[in-house]
Amino acid sequence: MGGVYIKPITKLRGEIRVPGDKSISHRAALFGGMAHGETHVSNFLLGQDCLSTLRCLKQLGVSWERQGTDVWIRGEGIEAWKEPDDVLDAGNSGTTMRLMLGALAGSPFTVTMSGDHSLRSRPMRRVTDPLKMMGAQIMGRKDGNFAPLTMQGGQLEGRVFNTPVASAQIKSAILLAGLRAHGETSVQEPALSRDHTERMLRGFGVDVRSHKTLVKIQGGGSLKSQAVSVPGDISSAAFFLVLGSLVGQGEIILPHVGVNPTRTGILEVLMAMGADIELINIQELCGEPRATIRVRPAKLKGVEIAGDIIPRLIDEIPILAVAASLAEGETVIRDAAELRVKETDRISTVVQGLSALGAKVEELPDGLRIYGQTSLNGGQASSLGDHRLAMAWAIAGMLSKEGVSVEDMAAADVSYPDFLSVIEKVAG
Ligand SMILES: O=C(O)C1=C[C@@H](OP(=O)(O)O)[C@@H](O)[C@H](O)C1
Numbered sequence: 001m002g003g004v005y006i007k008p009i010t011k012l013r014g015e016i017r018v019p020g021d022k023s024i025s026h027r028a029a030l031f032g033g034m035a036h037g038e039t040h041v042s043n044f045l046l047g048q049d050c051l052s053t054l055r056c057l058k059q060l061g062v063s064w065e066r067q068g069t070d071v072w073i074r075g076e077g078i079e080a081w082k083e084p085d086d087v088l089d090a091g092n093s094g095t096t097m098r099l100m101l102g103a104l105a106g107s108p109f110t111v112t113m114s115g116d117h118s119l120r121s122r123p124m125r126r127v128t129d130p131l132k133m134m135g136a137q138i139m140g141r142k143d144g145n146f147a148p149l150t151m152q153g154g155q156l157e158g159r160v161f162n163t164p165v166a167s168a169q170i171k172s173a174i175l176l177a178g179l180r181a182h183g184e185t186s187v188q189e190p191a192l193s194r195d196h197t198e199r200m201l202r203g204f205g206v207d208v209r210s211h212k213t214l215v216k217i218q219g220g221g222s223l224k225s226q227a228v229s230v231p232g233d234i235s236s237a238a239f240f241l242v243l244g245s246l247v248g249q250g251e252i253i254l255p256h257v258g259v260n261p262t263r264t265g266i267l268e269v270l271m272a273m274g275a276d277i278e279l280i281n282i283q284e285l286c287g288e289p290r291a292t293i294r295v296r297p298a299k300l301k302g303v304e305i306a307g308d309i310i311p312r313l314i315d316e317i318p319i320l321a322v323a324a325s326l327a328e329g330e331t332v333i334r335d336a337a338e339l340r341v342k343e344t345d346r347i348s349t350v351v352q353g354l355s356a357l358g359a360k361v362e363e364l365p366d367g368l369r370i371y372g373q374t375s376l377n378g379g380q381a382s383s384l385g386d387h388r389l390a391m392a393w394a395i396a397g398m399l400s401k402e403g404v405s406v407e408d409m410a411a412a413d414v415s416y417p418d419f420l421s422v423i424e425k426v427a428g
């Protein structure tokens with residue numbers, strides 16, 4: 001059998017400091033590069049995705065320095081960004097590509113953005129269409145839907161948008177372009193997606209107004225450099241919330257995890273399933289709430305997950321599916337067709353992986369039906385290059401009867417570079 005073998009465990013104990021939030025790290029780097037002055041980012045995520053954002057910024061002429069997880073970005077304002085002399089490579093990162101396109105739409109030069117095989121097959125018209133309506137010229141494969149994408153930015157006009165899907169990447173790309181447009185730009189979403197862009201832009205001194213699912217930005221604003229302390233990533237903590245709930249014995253403490261309400265769907269669902277999770281010491285810093293999370297073993301039962309909560313836990317669905325396969329009773333996940341356009345088609349790849357490990361799972365057009373049972377056999381599963389799957393299968397291995405060999409475990413580096421050494425430590 002190939003891959004990294006993850007053995008079953010029956011108990012664990014420990015404190016796990018999950019790395020910095022991926023969404024917030026991308027934004028801190030990008031906004032720091034757009035701002036005037038030095039932005040110090042602490043607890044920056046050293047995952048491949050955020051490193052792609054930093055590299056793109058360097059190609060645009062933004063200088064920064066990094067020591068461990070501290071990054072100092074020396075912004076001279078976005079007007080100082082220069083036409084890059086090569087393709088901007090977003091790697092595996094949808095966030096890098098979509099937010100950068102929005103930020104660059106008002107720049108009077110040409111950029112070409114591309115990425116890895118997975119990113120080149122993810123839909124981009126969701127951002128290129130609105131940016132074109134605002135005045136940018138964009139060309140790409142399949143009528144501008146797939147990278148490589150070439151954009152000639154320029155004068156932008158503010159617009160009113162109603163987005164068809166709740167996506168923070170679409171919302172953020174439009175707001176960043178709106179910042180450089182004439183007049184006001186607004187985005188109305190069908191449900192609230194993560195609001196890190198709105199919160200952080202306010203911290204950088206920009207006038208962003210939001211009410212429920214509507215956000216408005218005035219064109220012509222500029223950003224003032226800020227210190228940004230990045231909280232731990234709840235999407236990374238999610239793996240340990242599930243492990244700590246389903247392992248036989250022990251307790252896990254996760255300090256300093258971001259608990260922005262637009263991201264805490266995972267906590268609500270696990271608690272509804274019966275998890276023993278407690279939030280201690282909630283504090284807000286740099287506009288983002290954070291808390292210490294304590295998790296203890298509990299019996300989980302199946303639930304229905306659908307509607308407006310989906311964007312608040314979208315990246316946690318692979319690990320939630322592992323939890324559901326070990327819960328009692330059926331879990332149904334609906335309204336999650338967005339999973340089909342992530343790093344892999346996460347509806348079909350979750351079904352493929354979990355079935356190989358002995359779970360009973362059914363594919364739905366917009367979600368999953370998982371017939372819970374009290375054990376998983378284990379076996380072999382591949383990440384298929386998708387970081388969230390790599391980590392979900394590793395946790396499944398620890399909770400299975402025979403363990404799991406995870407093919408392409410290295411994919412985890414995209415959002416959690418130390419994942420393997422951390423699980424080795426907590427499992428003793
Ligand atoms: O804005 C962001 O930082 C992100 C938004 C989400 O994507 P969508 O906007 O496509 O839903 C999420 O899946 C991704 O991991 C990060």
Ligand SMILES: C=C(OP(=O)(O)O)C(=O)O
Pocket residue numbers: 049092093094095096315342343388415
């Ligand atoms: C979908 C994800 O990221 P991105 O869209 O930035 O590639 C993710 O991290 O699960």
